[in-house]
Amino acid sequence: xxxxxxxxxxxxxxxRGVHMSAVEVMKRPAPEDTVTASFGRFISEVKPxxxxxxxxxxxxxxxxxxxxxxxxxxTTEVFELALQHCQHMYAPDDISFVYGRKxxxxxxxxxxxxxxxxxxSMDFDDTWHPATHPSGAVLPAVFALSDxxxxxxxxxxxxxxxxxxxxxxxxxxxxxxxxxxxxIPKRFHPPSVVGTxxxxxxxxxxxxxxxxxxxxxxxxxxxxxxxxxxxxxTQSKPLHIANAARLGLEAALLASRGLEASPLVLxxxxxxxxxxxxxxxxxPRPLExxxxxxxxxxxxxxxxxxxxFPAHLGMHWVADAAALVHKLxxxxxxxxxxxxxxxxxxxxxxxxxxxxxPFPESEHQARHSFQxxxxxxxxxxxxxxQSFTPSAIRRPDLLEMLSRVRVEHPHDNQANFNCMxxxxxxxxxxxxxxxxxxxxxxxxxxNPLTNESLRKKFxxxxxxxxxxxxxxxxIEVVEDLDRLEDCTPLLSQLQ
Ligand SMILES: *[C@@H]1O[C@H](CO)[C@@H](O)[C@H](O)[C@H]1NC(C)=O
Ligand SMILES: *[C@@H]1O[C@H](CO)[C@@H](O)[C@H](O)[C@H]1NC(C)=O
Numbered sequence: 001x002x003x004x005x006x007x008x009x010x011x012x013x014x015x016r017g018v019h020m021s022a023v024e025v026m027k028r029p030a031p032e033d034t035v036t037a038s039f040g041r042f043i044s045e046v047k048p049x050x051x052x053x054x055x056x057x058x059x060x061x062x063x064x065x066x067x068x069x070x071x072x073x074x075t076t077e078v079f080e081l082a083l084q085h086c087q088h089m090y091a092p093d094d095i096s097f098v099y100g101r102k103x104x105x106x107x108x109x110x111x112x113x114x115x116x117x118x119x120x121s122m123d124f125d126d127t128w129h130p131a132t133h134p135s136g137a138v139l140p141a142v143f144a145l146s147d148x149x150x151x152x153x154x155x156x157x158x159x160x161x162x163x164x165x166x167x168x169x170x171x172x173x174x175x176x177x178x179x180x181x182x183x184i185p186k187r188f189h190p191p192s193v194v195g196t197x198x199x200x201x202x203x204x205x206x207x208x209x210x211x212x213x214x215x216x217x218x219x220x221x222x223x224x225x226x227x228x229x230x231x232x233x234t235q236s237k238p239l240h241i242a243n244a245a246r247l248g249l250e251a252a253l254l255a256s257r258g259l260e261a262s263p264l265v266l267x268x269x270x271x272x273x274x275x276x277x278x279x280x281x282x283x284p285r286p287l288e289x290x291x292x293x294x295x296x297x298x299x300x301x302x303x304x305x306x307x308x309f310p311a312h313l314g315m316h317w318v319a320d321a322a323a324l325v326h327k328l329x330x331x332x333x334x335x336x337x338x339x340x341x342x343x344x345x346x347x348x349x350x351x352x353x354x355x356x357x358p359f360p361e362s363e364h365q366a367r368h369s370f371q372x373x374x375x376x377x378x379x380x381x382x383x384x385x386q387s388f389t390p391s392a393i394r395r396p397d398l399l400e401m402l403s404r405v406r407v408e409h410p411h412d413n414q415a416n417f418n419c420m421x422x423x424x425x426x427x428x429x430x431x432x433x434x435x436x437x438x439x440x441x442x443x444x445x446x447n448p449l450t451n452e453s454l455r456k457k458f459x460x461x462x463x464x465x466x467x468x469x470x471x472x473x474x475i476e477v478v479e480d481l482d483r484l485e486d487c488t489p490l491l492s493q494l495q
Contacts, residue, residue, distance in 0.1 A: 029267075036266040036274075038286035039173075040215025043166055043201050048158040048482075050295035051165060056482050058299050059165050061454055062126055064478045065306050066135040067099075067494070068461030069125045072385070073118035074100025075464055078235045082117040082242065086110040096147040097495035100465040105495075108144035109246045109253075112199075115140035116242030120191075122310035122385070123367045124461070125241070128168075129302055129418050129445065130175040130182045130190075131313075137195025137244035138167030138202045143494070145203050145249060146487055154491075155206055157484030165297055167202025167248075170218075171195065172298035173287055174266075178279035184314065184352045184415040185229060192227035192240040193278050199248020200255075207256050219261030221251035222275055232354045233368035303445040305417070306454060309383040311366075314355050314415075315373035316441040317422030318347060322377035324436030325424050329378065332428065337379050339400035341428055347374055347407045348423035350415035359402055363388045374424055375401035385460075417444075 031037060051059075073079055083098065086106055096111030098104045099118045106114065119125050119136035128134045142163050146155055155163070171194040175181040181190065200221035204214040224247035227240040265274040266284050276282035305313060329337045349356075349370045357369035366372045366388050375398055376387045386392060413420055422441075426434045440446045442453075449457070455475060462471045474493045481490060 031263060033286075034264055034267050035284040035286045036215050036219065036262075036264055037211070038289070039170065039201075039218055039266055040211045040213075041289050042287040043170070043205050043214040043218075044209065044211040046162065046166060046205070046290040046295060048156075048162045050290045051158070051162060051297070051482075052294075052300060055165060055297045055299050056161060058303060059161055059168065060478050060481060061306070061451070062135045062168075062304055063139065063161075063164065063481070064458050064475065065126055065454060066119060066139050067474065067478070068458035069122070070099040070115055070118040070136075070140070071466060072461035072464040073121035073124065073238075074098070076118070076121040078121050078238055079114065079118045081235075082239070083114050086114055096144040097491065099494070102495065108148045109250050111147070112140045112144040112249050113242045113246035115143065116245035117238045120238040120241035122388075123237070123312055123364075124307055124310035127305045127307070127313045127417065128172065129305075130172075131184055131417055132171055132175065132190035132194050133241060134168045134171050134191075134195070134198060134304075135164075136241040137171070137191050137248065138164055138198050140242075140245040141199040141249040142167070142202050142206060143491070144245075145206050145252075146491055151488075154486045154488050157481040157487050157490070159206065160487040160490070161482055163202045163206035165299065166205040167198040168299060169297050170201040171198040172302065174275065176298075177275075177284045178282050180279055180281055182416055182418070184350065184355075184417065186353075187229060188278060189227050189229055189232060189237065189240045191244050193225045195241060195244030196221045196225040196248045196251070197275075199245050200251040201248075203249045203252030204255065207252055209252065209256055213255045215263065215265075216260050217252040217255035219263070219265035220254055220259060221248050222265045223261065224248075224251060226278070229354055233357070233360075233362075233365045235364060237364065303448055305445050306443045306449050306457070308441075308443045308449070308453075308457070310385055310388065311373055311383065312355050312368045313417055314350070314352065314420065315367070315370065315383070316443060317420060317438045318349060318370050318374040318424060319377040319383045319422075320438035320441045321422040321424040321436040322374040323381050324438075325426050325434050326378050326381040328434045328436075329426065330381075332432075332434075339397055339404070342378075342401065342404055342426055343429050343431075344427040345374065345378070345401065345405045346425040346427070347371065347405060348410050348413060348421075348425070349407060350413045350420045351409040352415040356407060358405065358407075359399075360393070363390070363393065366393050370407065370422075371402055371405045372398075374422075375405065378424070378426070 093107035204217040360366040
């Protein structure tokens with residue numbers, strides 16, 4: 001049915017600027033045939049058996065990484081500020097756990113909010129293609145809602161994973177409605193838009209809402225979406241993920257109470273902006289209903305990128321290219337790297353204004369600076385959590401290196417995580433040139449972290465706030481999650 005509709009109806013609905021005559025208006029799809037309804041149907045009908053073993057495996061890796069990143073993120077200043085805000089502004093509520101604070105519980109939406117802040121506080125969370133940070137918008141909401149459910153009726157591990165995967169899937173589907181979404185963003189931060197929708201979808205799934213309630217949850221979430229890129233590299237960027245988790249949960253809870261919104265929010269309706277308010281080139285397509293013949297989740301064809309250090313994903317290419325040059329520089333300086341040997345540092349990176357910062361002044365700016373990450377890796381051979389401490393950011397060697405940096409944007413280096421590269425070329429004082437290039441960093445979806453590397457990252461991150469026994473138990477619980485009849489062991493390890 002949908003393929004027929006697409007051929008006959010889509011040109012009218014999808015072509016921008018076409019004036020809809022009265023005749024064309026009559027071709028509007030029946031309510032159950034809209035893109036919006038198809039999304040609602042998918043969310044309401046999908047079952048755990050639709051998750052393939054690859055999807056289960058990959059989503060469990062995402063879970064483990066996201067929990068670790070959230071745990072270490074609970075040590076940050078921005079997390080502390082957000083938590084204090086929630087504790088002081090709202091009456092204490094005793095329901096949902098908070099990363100890294102054993103004795104603190106909040107209302108579910110506020111717990112989703114602060115755990116979202118934790119997850120993106122260091123820019124350490126996962127990245128997908130097209131570009132967004134999918135887990136941080138969903139997992140805190142699924143956790144908060146699971147905590148809210150009665151002890152005798154907690155979701156099973158599989159239901160938990162299904163809700164999480166629905167939240168990821170809806171983000172991927174929405175981003176495929178626009179070519180613009182393929183590239184590193186310029187106007188709004190994607191998690192604040194597709195993330196809110198993903199969180200709403202995941203929560204609607206976990207609440208077992210029916211088809212129309214699920215599409216209302218999405219439509220309500222669309223009204224709670226959006227944050228400008230100007231707040232990238234500030235303390236407010238983590239709020240984008242936090243609000244996505246919180247407001248998506250809120251949207252699903254409101255829909256479960258019967259609140260309604262546009263039944264055409266995902267469709268292309270001439271003259272009335274729905275989700276296309278966010279994209280210039282939006283072409284929506286209905287989502288096929290899950291069937292017993294299987295259900296292909298996008299995670300199966302598009303794996304995730306996991307970061308090795310806490311900075312914008314784009315930094316991983318220049319850092320790896322610079323690490324190669326570091327090895328050559330160590331030879332030049334007989335064991336140490338000194339700015340005194342360096343005449344010029346040339347970076348060949350994509351054109352993306354918000355990650356081109358010659359002299360970052362704060363931790364958040366440093367996490368969004370090609371120059372900073374390249375120079376840190378030139379000096380140290382790697383970028384780590386410690387690279388962003390106030391003393392590391394201000395060390396004289398680093399500032400001296402930064403003063404020698406020049407940036408070029410080659411035409412073949414697009415601002416797109418699937419095809420960008422990083423090149424670092426150092427000219428020595430004597431005129432010799434040292435070069436390093438990275439096309440695919442370790443952790444990118446084309447070169448995924450091994451399970452062992454992913455666990456090592458988790459142990460470092462979670463170990464910042466939990467006892468090592470606890471850390472090992474979390475690894476086991478996540479690994480066994482699809483076999484748990486009740487997700488309580490996962491929740492209880494975190495509180
Ligand atoms: C969905 O649930 C609501 C609330 O219980 C109900 O009013 C509505 O008729 C249901 N819709 C469908 C399609 O089942
Ligand atoms: C992680 O382990 C699973 C089996 O437990 C395996 O199927 C998968 O390929 C591994 N992933 C990577 C990236 O090594």
